[in-house]
Amino acid sequence: MTAQELDMAGVEAFAGQMIGVLNGAALTLMTSIGHHTGLLDTLAGLAPSTSAQIATAAALDERYVREWLGAMVSGRIVTYDPAGQTYALPPEHAAVITRAAGPGNLAVLAAGIPLLAQVQEGIIASFRSGGGVPYAGFPGFQKMMAEVSGMTFDASLLAATLPLVPGLIERLTAGIDVADICCGSGHALNLMAQTFPRSRFSGYDFSQEGIAAGSAESAQLGLSNTRFVEQDVVSLDVEDAFDFITIFDAIHDQAQPRAMLKNVARALRPAGTLLAVDIRASSRLEENLDHPLAPSLYTISTMHCMTVSLAQDGEGLGAMWGEQKARELFAEAGLVVEGVAQVAGDLLNNYYLCRKA
DSSP: OOGGGSOHHHHHHHHHHHHHHHHHHHHHHHHHHHHHHTHHHHHHTSSSBOHHHHHHHHTOOHHHHHHHHHHHHHTTSSEEETTTTEEEOOHHHHHHHSGGGGGGOHHHHHHHHHHHHTTHHHHHHHHHHOOOOOGGGOHHHHHHHHHHHHHHIIIIIIIIIGGGSTTHHHHHHHOOEEEEETOTTOHHHHHHHHHOTTSEEEEEESOHHHHHHHHHHHHHHTOSSEEEEEOOGGGOOOOSOEEEEEEESOGGGOSSHHHHHHHHHHHEEEEEEEEEEEEOOOSSGGGSTTOTTHHHHHHHIIIIIHHHHHTTTOOOOOTTOHHHHHHHHHHHTTEEEEEEEOOTTOSSEEEEEEEEO
16 A cells, blocks of 8 residues: 555554553553652642652652653643642542552552563563463562452452342351452451451462461451461362352463362352452453453453463463353353442452352
């Protein structure tokens, strides 16, 4: 196609789109730095201030802070008054990118992008040869996800998530057996155990680091109704053991999700409930085009969720496996989806309420 045949207006429009992509990527890096250094939280607590005042308040080097502010001002995240050479973070912006925002803090998600970039060479090699990058290649990413899930649990687990299951609060108060599958650092399990001392809580995860963190938090809280087991749930062999089982954003990462779900179904008592939380999306690409985080989620899937599964010769479901595929796998495992709910403030997830078939 010659230059004369090109729609030059279309070329210019797409060039503008790509410039926006590049600027967005750059601002993602700066937002990540602002999160890790505490600059965003510091700015949220200050009146309009100079770069020197901000650097002092954050205990950081002024020259770096000033250059960072240049990116954030030109990116329309921080405001600037040339007369006084002062900077401010509008409260409307702070409500979205500071720790005070709780589970709505998008700066935490921005902090995940540089972590993914660290495994780019391994991902490129996997494109060419298959396989994937294993969990061990993502130590920083796992810590970031623990922060994301921790904010969500603190904000909504007790007040909004558990009440989705009819009668569950009363049963937990009276005393039942609960398991958290792929419990990670165990924060959700410990929150429940602390709130419902008459119930018994078991956390399963193949991560030695995660199990150690959960056990340490449990000990710090003085809990006597928890146990943490280092185990791949694909080999979980218990039957009719639990009245309530949770899986928080873990099914799509599994190498063998079908085997995992069959083991979960077997471990669930006949009158029990499985609460499975996973990415809210469609299994059909064309139905995700208007999803506000679709590009980010497909990217995270390519560079983490899918690849860690394929690294184990797994199915590689990926983060965007979607509701239709989820229902298929639940049914295959002998689970009936009785409802799919959402929780206010959680933009990412569906909450599947399941029982044995």
